[in-house]
Amino acid sequence: MRAFGTDFAVPPGYLNTPSVGIPPAPVAEAVAESVERWRTGATRPGEFDPYVTRSRAGFARLLGVDPGRVAIGASASQLIANVAAALPAGTRVVAAEGDFTSVTFPFAANPGVTVTEVPLELLPERVEGHDVVAVSVVQSADGRIVDLAALRGAAEAAGAAVLLDATQAVGWLPLDVAWADWVVGAGYKWLLSPRGCAWLYVRPDAHERTRAVAANWYAGEDPWASVYGLPLRLAGDARAFDLSPVWLAQVGAAAALEYFDGVNLAEVRAHNTGLADALLEKLGLPPRGTAIVALDADPQRVAAAGIVSSVRGGRVRVGFHLYNTVDDVERVLRAFE
Known part of the structure; x- marks a missing residue:
């Protein structure tokens, strides 16, 4: 059709x-062509870098942010771990009751963090007394949408940081979320991309509050000059939180997110x-x-x-x-x- x-x-x-x-x-065709190159031994690792650049830029455009503030990864939870693992002992996180566990588990896995669940509709009024809010923009189980305007106001009044999971929103719901400290999104649902691609927006002033828990060569300032030896030399922007890309997923994501430019x-x-x-x-x-x-x-x-x-x-x-x-x-x- x-x-x-x-x-x-x-x-x-x-x-x-x-x-x-x-x-x-066109997305399926791009992936199929890449599979054929792989099958016939024509693939070279460096050829996937442009696809990563394109998908990163595409996600940034959907959020209205600078591509340099976007990290690439394989899943929402893996990227959220960069945020959750950086939280100091005693941090109080408030989350929506029954939210998708890829949002809440990374925080709950930090032994120094306390996570409190409250009904989604009450989330903005329960921000006070917490340090971080973590919530899906659209609830996976039933489609309820968080009141972003109320949440933003409450978080700013309380001085709380905000992590938004836009996985069930980005691709159909216009978003104005650059105000959040972090915004994560996986591509294989509403963004019509292969599984294995996800992105994390890191607001500039949240960079130092984020930890590269899976630091790797691709997160280097110049990835191809970071493949051997110390010292640690991560990129100065959000690419410091990159995961080495899932190649075929990035091929599809590059085409899919560029399709959304015209939608x-x-x-x-x-x-x-x-x-x-x-x-x-x-x-x-x-x-x-x-x-x-x-x-x-x-x-x-x-x-x-x-x-x-x-x-x-x-x-x-x-x-x-x-x-x-x-x-x-x-x-x-x-x-x-």
Whole structure:
């Protein structure tokens, strides 16, 4: 099918983007071409550097930040560990109750840190008395969206640092988050990239509060001059927190994030939430203005209706992205007949 200016081989009823996004044809073709080069012995390590540069710049554009403030990695939790491991003993972190554990586990794994969970809706008013806030912009389990304006105001008033996980938001929800200390995002969901690519925005004044827990040659000021011997010589910008790239993932991400340059995210948001809210309305439920919907439904009946979805927190989770249509809404409704 064709949607938002490109072609997708997405099957009817595919509503599992919160788990795995479907790549546009040019993204899949770029990865396939790279696999063929690898298969035939034509690959050279240095050829992947431009792809990393392109994906880094693409993520930066989505956030409206300087590419030099963006680190690349393989997963959200691995990048968040750079933040969590740097926190001194006695640090108090507040998080949303039931948030995805890739957000909370890195902090909980630091023995000197206390993590307190509160309901998402109460998070802004519970910031006072804490040093760090860590939360997903959009909740993985049910699509609830944190009140970013209220959170920013509360954090600034309390002098608390903020880490945002934008994994379930970036790619469909226009974001104004450069004010946060750190923003992480994985690419294989709404950004339609292969699994194995993620990015971390580090605000300039948060650099010294971030630790390169997986310091490696690629995090050097000049990676190809950092492959042997001491002393430690990390980059002076956010590249100091880079992980050696997952090559094929970066190839796909470079193409995918450049595709998003030509996409109006406000239109994507309207499309996605329009479908999600139409489903809720037909089920007699109030609209929620988010692309992810959690339903009290029988997973087997949903699957029998031709829907690809996930089960999260005991509920069927569906997500609507730019390649979904009204036909997908009707398929879900058939599971309730």
